[in-house]
Amino acid sequence: MRPKICIPIVESLRDAIAAQAKKIAGLPVEMAEWRIDFYAGYEREIPGIIRELKKYLGQKELIATLRTEAEGGEENGSRFDYFSLAEEIIAQGAADYVDLEIERDSGRIMEICKKNADRRTKIIGSCHDFRKTPSAGFLVEMLEKAKMLGCDVGKFACMPKTVEDTYRVFSATAAMKEKFPDFPLITMSMGKIGEISRLYGGLYGSEVSFGTAGKESAPGQMDYRRMKEVFDSLYAGKRHIVLIGFMGVGKTTISCELAKMSNREEIDTDCRIAEKEKQSISRIFSTKGEEYFRNLETDMIDGLGKLPPSVISCGGGMALRDLNVRKLRAMGDIVLLKAEPETIWERVRHSKSRPILNGNMNIEYIKKLLKERAPYYEKAAEHVVMTDRRMPEEIAKEILEKCGKI
Numbered sequence: 490m491r492p493k494i495c496i497p498i499v500e501s502l503r504d505a506i507a508a509q510a511k512k513i514a515g516l517p518v519e520m521a522e523w524r525i526d527f528y529a530g531y532e533r534e535i536p537g538i539i540r541e542l543k544k545y546l547g548q549k550e551l552i553a554t555l556r557t558e559a560e561g562g563e564e565n566g567s568r569f570d571y572f573s574l575a576e577e578i579i580a581q582g583a584a585d586y587v588d589l590e591i592e593r594d595s596g597r598i599m600e601i602c603k604k605n606a607d608r609r610t611k612i613i614g615s616c617h618d619f620r621k622t623p624s625a626g627f628l629v630e631m632l633e634k635a636k637m638l639g640c641d642v643g644k645f646a647c648m649p650k651t652v653e654d655t656y657r658v659f660s661a662t663a664a665m666k667e668k669f670p671d672f673p674l675i676t677m678s679m680g681k682i683g684e685i686s687r688l689y690g691g692l693y694g695s696e697v698s699f700g701t702a703g704k705e706s707a708p709g710q711m712d713y714r715r716m717k718e719v720f721d722s723l724y725a726g727k728r729h730i731v732l733i734g735f736m737g738v739g740k741t742t743i744s745c746e747l748a749k750m751s752n753r754e755e756i757d758t759d760c761r762i763a764e765k766e767k768q769s770i771s772r773i774f775s776t777k778g779e780e781y782f783r784n785l786e787t788d789m790i791d792g793l794g795k796l797p798p799s800v801i802s803c804g805g806g807m808a809l810r811d812l813n814v815r816k817l818r819a820m821g822d823i824v825l826l827k828a829e830p831e832t833i834w835e836r837v838r839h840s841k842s843r844p845i846l847n848g849n850m851n852i853e854y855i856k857k858l859l860k861e862r863a864p865y866y867e868k869a870a871e872h873v874v875m876t877d878r879r880m881p882e883e884i885a886k887e888i889l890e891k892c893g894k895i
């Protein structure tokens with residue numbers, strides 16, 4: 490699902506807070522978050538400010554967030570009486586959401602949720618870790634806890650040290666979504682490394698992404714225009730036919746046939762990468778390494794979403810990254826082409842452009858690699874088509890039928 494973009498309001502004076510809300514009202518985003526802890530005025534004025542902000546924001550939703558210093562917020566936040574303010578905001582019902590920290594006092598949050606069962610202001614039960622990224626199990630546990638306490642949305646923000654930490658936030662989000670499909674989630678990995686979570690968290694089930702139009706409220710937020718550009722492409726609709734599979738299964742031949750038959754453009758991900766890098770794939774592997782190439786693959790998919798309906802022929806390793814598969818699935822139907830190892834060997838044995846098979850051009854190695862990769866291919870595939878001893882026209886026709894394109 491396309492995430493809503495939310496812009497924070499982090500000014501400390503009432504006039505500046507109002508001015509930021511007016512500015513957000515004119516932007517192509519869905520939400521604003523007022524970080525109350527940045528406010529330097531009196532607690533009693535807060536409900537009035539919320540009403541004013543709602544008026545300026547028009548159709549856009551407002552999150553009123555209470556964050557204390559201990560939870561990564563500003564010092565100001567500690568001056569307010571956290572729970573009485575929370576109850577007042579909920580009773581007022583002007584804000585669309587109030588964000589409360591669940592680790593602060595779970596019992597009290599549960600009580601508030603219960604007491605305000607017919608609330609108009611929904612409660613986001615949030616959890617933060619500004620130092621590290623906990624285990625996937627703990628992340629899921631916290632999101633489940635928000636649900637168990639009676640909150641309407643579960644939120645988790647944590648700090649990655651490595652890109653694997655960010656991927657762990659993705660998998661915890663997906664696991665939680667699978668368990669409770671109807672419970673809305675907002676998850677993010679902060680800082681520079683976590684930037685990808687702000688762009689791609691939606692593919693795993695995170696429903697809001699925080700971006701900036703001015704000052705940031707947490708590390709790693711990026712300009713909302715960059716987010717919008719990526720979202721416009723990723724969520725432009727399922728329009729392409731995407732061919733995946735091992736080297737030599739016939740992706741290039743079949744995509745050419747499919748393009749002819751269905752009057753679509755043919756896009757080869759390897760060709761696009763080689764053109765952009767002005768280097769052959771083999772040369773990219775030998776000079777920059779496989780990881781560099783894999784990152785190019787992941788990045789290039791973003792640009793494919795808004796193209797007219799096309800046939801996309803993917804490099805053989807494209808389906809090995811879950812993020813690639815999720816991006817491609819948002820854009821089209823994924824078709825896995827399969828062939829026997831012997832057929833593959835026949836087709837690639839004279840190839841000089843398969844760095845993965847360099848020095849290992851034999852059936853045994855192909856079998857071994859196929860076995861390693863099969864679970865990824867099968868998991869990614871929405872349709873499966875065999876290509877051994879068949880004519881391209883016949884295969885292309887089967888694919889068009891399976892994808893409901895004829």
Ligand code: S3P
Nearest residue numbers: 735736759804805806843844845
């Ligand atoms: C690769 C397959 C190649 C190319 C690169 C890596 C792989 O594409 O992307 O050499 O890891 O299987 P083809 O499947 O089109 O040969």
